[in-house]
Amino acid sequence: MRFYARCMNRSSRRVRRVNSALGAFLVAICLTPLTARAQVEQGWPEVDTYLRLNSNMRVSFFASATRENRMGTSASLGPNFDYYLKSLHKLRRIAVFSRDESKARVLKLRAGYRYVPSPGGPTENRWLGEATGNLPFVKRVLLSDRNRVELRFIDGNFSWRYRNRITAERTLAIRNYHFNPYIRAEVYYDSRYSKWSRTAESIGVIFPVHKRYELEPYYEHQNDTSKPPNEQTNAIGFVFRMYFALRD
Secondary structure, three states: HHHHHHHHHHHHHHHHHHHHHHHHHHHHHHHHHHHHHHHEEEEEEEEEEEEEEEOOOEEEEEEEEEEEEOOOOEEEEEEEEEOOOOOOOHHHHOOOOOOHHHEEEEEEEEEEEEEEOOOOOOOEEEEEEEEEEEEOOHEEEEEEEEEEEEEEEEOOOOEEEEEEEEEEOOOOOOOOOEEEEEEEEEEEEOOOOOOOEEEEEEEEEEEEOOOOOEEEEHHHHHHOOOOOOOOEEEEEEEEEEEEEOOOO
């Protein structure tokens, strides 16, 4: 009987622990919608087209939906011109299965333009310059550091913004199929507010679909502290990239 009583006591404690865990889980589920109401949930489709001119230059066209202000989803579209500097053997080995040949280069320079209309908000014309450095890291991880300066004309008012984005990605394989998961973090400095006004953290995967195409689903969380109250955005994005060349 004592043995039976001890077993019953142990069972009762386990049941109470399970009930406590279930209760905490249910409370978390109930509170999650309340928390989500203070945030913005969005979907960001994007299509990028690249045309290789020669071994060191390419042009591209960029079209996407994005969160550029607090008025709602904005469109962003425009051309880019890219120029590559020196390649490295280690980078070529890491990026051998990538459709983006710029990942095998130590430095990529970009000049571009964006037209950003916004329903219910101001229209923006943006000129940008970028320098992206690539570095081979341990375990065949590719580190990329993108530095972007944007000259912004929002309803005729000039401002500028600096963005620094760090990406770590690695090629994985399932049998003969190779894909690239990555993590990414970005900070924004906005001259309109004279401070670091936004942060963004992303996680995603780049899937080659064809020798010319890539599909990239990702999740991004943004925290906008430009003005009170802070605004957080959670977005699911899908990027479709197409790569062509003047001479195949």
